[in-house]
Amino acid sequence: MSDHEPDHNPHVAHHYETEKQQFESGKLGMWVFLVTEILLFGGLFCWYAIYRANHPEVFIYASRYLDKVLGGINTIILICSSLTMAWAVRAAQMGNNKLVVRMILVTLLCACGFLGIKAVEYNHKLNAGLTPGRHYAPRHEEQAGADPAVVDPASAAGDANPPVAPPDDDKSLIAPAARGPEGLNLGEEKAQGEQVPDNVALFFSIYWVMTGLHGLHVLAGMGVMIWLLLRAKRGEFGPHNFLAVDCGALYWHVVDLVWIFLFPLLYLID
Amino acid sequence: MTTAGSSDAHLSHVHIVPPKVLLAVWGALLALTVVTVAVTTVDLGEFNLVVALLIATxxxxxxxxxxxxxxxxxxxxxxxxxxxxxxTFLFITIALLDSKEYQPTLDEGQAPGLVK
Structure with missing residues (x-):
């Protein structure tokens, strides 16, 4: 490599000796950044672990208000987006910028789908008052029977205490969409005499902060992808210049990694 | 892409992952997601959490x-x-050990520092 002249390689910045050195420095920097991300989320997982260890009943009770199906779909969406992002790196390494554009577009689409489903979930929780900390105020009383369409025959006939199916541990308590906004039957459960643990709000504090921070990372990742998309459209990437796609993909995979742990820990308790 | 002054020696750091490997990993991840959901229907007691964490790992x-x-x-x-x-693992483990020390002083259902 003694005959190498950095000035003649448009992809190597002047303060690097070789292309390889530039590549490895960039990668190292990215990994150090990813470490700070792991530590950031590590603090939140520690928060989760301490409260779950001390108050398992809160987690068992409250996690039933999360929709396992929506959470599962989001998990699959993120796994697929990780695949397309890894494929984009492959395409960039081979200089196939058209494929890079396509792969990043699919990844972006997945990210939109993830956030869309997240928005549905958040909206549902906001409407039900399942908000964090001292804002936690499950609104079941004023919703029960408020909508004439959801008054069932038993209560219409004057039955003050209509028979309610006992809550099924395996099923999410979120009602099918057709039943409308009163879906969360917290009130019915109370009528059944089930013990509602104290401080259920704890779970929702953890839920909102952890999924919220993760959601912000998804947004940031989408920003990175748009930047990569524009560069790929200009045909910039190739075997000598794919570090940006590589690092963007690494970031996206960390977003996926965090969700891989968040999904079972928040949605799949009992 | 023509790049002056570069040869194959400079590309020694480039490794391209074969599509087969990418697809196999993708399939394994999807399968494990199904397993982690399916395993929640089986009541293993405390081991449900262990299994879920193992699969996630x-x-x-x-x-x-x-x-x-x-x-x-x-x-x-x-x-x-x-x-x-x-x-991170050490951080969480040591924090948990410490927290468990105070378990007997907790009011049932109350978070540390929270009162009924």
Whole structure:
């Protein structure tokens, strides 16, 4: 490599000796950044672990208000987006910028789908008052029977205490969409005499902060992808210049990694 | 792309993951997701959490090794990543041990510092 002249390689910045050195420095920097991300989320997982260890009943009770199906779909969406992002790196390494554009577009689409489903979930929780900390105020009383369409025959006939199916541990308590906004039957459960643990709000504090921070990372990742998309459209990437796609993909995979742990820990308790 | 002054020697750091490997890892991740959901229908008591965490760890390892390229990367990058994981693990474990010490002083259902 003694005959190498950095000035003649448009992809190597002047303060690097070789292309390889530039590549490895960039990668190292990215990994150090990813470490700070792991530590950031590590603090939140520690928060989760301490409260779950001390108050398992809160987690068992409250996690039933999360929709396992929506959470599962989001998990699959993120796994697929990780695949397309890894494929984009492959395409960039081979200089196939058209494929890079396509792969990043699919990844972006997945990210939109993830956030869309997240928005549905958040909206549902906001409407039900399942908000964090001292804002936690499950609104079941004023919703029960408020909508004439959801008054069932038993209560219409004057039955003050209509028979309610006992809550099924395996099923999410979120009602099918057709039943409308009163879906969360917290009130019915109370009528059944089930013990509602104290401080259920704890779970929702953890839920909102952890999924919220993760959601912000998804947004940031989408920003990175748009930047990569524009560069790929200009045909910039190739075997000598794919570090940006590589690092963007690494970031996206960390977003996926965090969700891989968040999904079972928040949605799949009992 | 023509790049003056570069030869194949400069590309020694480039490893392209074969599509077969990418698809296999993707399939494994999807399968493990199904397993982790399915296993919640079986009541294993405390082991449900252990199984869920084990599956998540296997999935994370697959992502890190293949999608994140660590298997072919310079080992140094992997070492840095591992140090972060181990540090986080120690952090959580020691915090849990400490927290458990105070368990008897808790009011049932109350978070530390919260009162009825």
């Amino acid at each position: 296997v999935k994370a390892t697959l992502v890190a090794l293949y999608f994140m390229h660590l298997r072919w990367d310079r080992p140094f990058n992997g070492v840095i990543f591992l140090i972060a994981i181990v540090t």
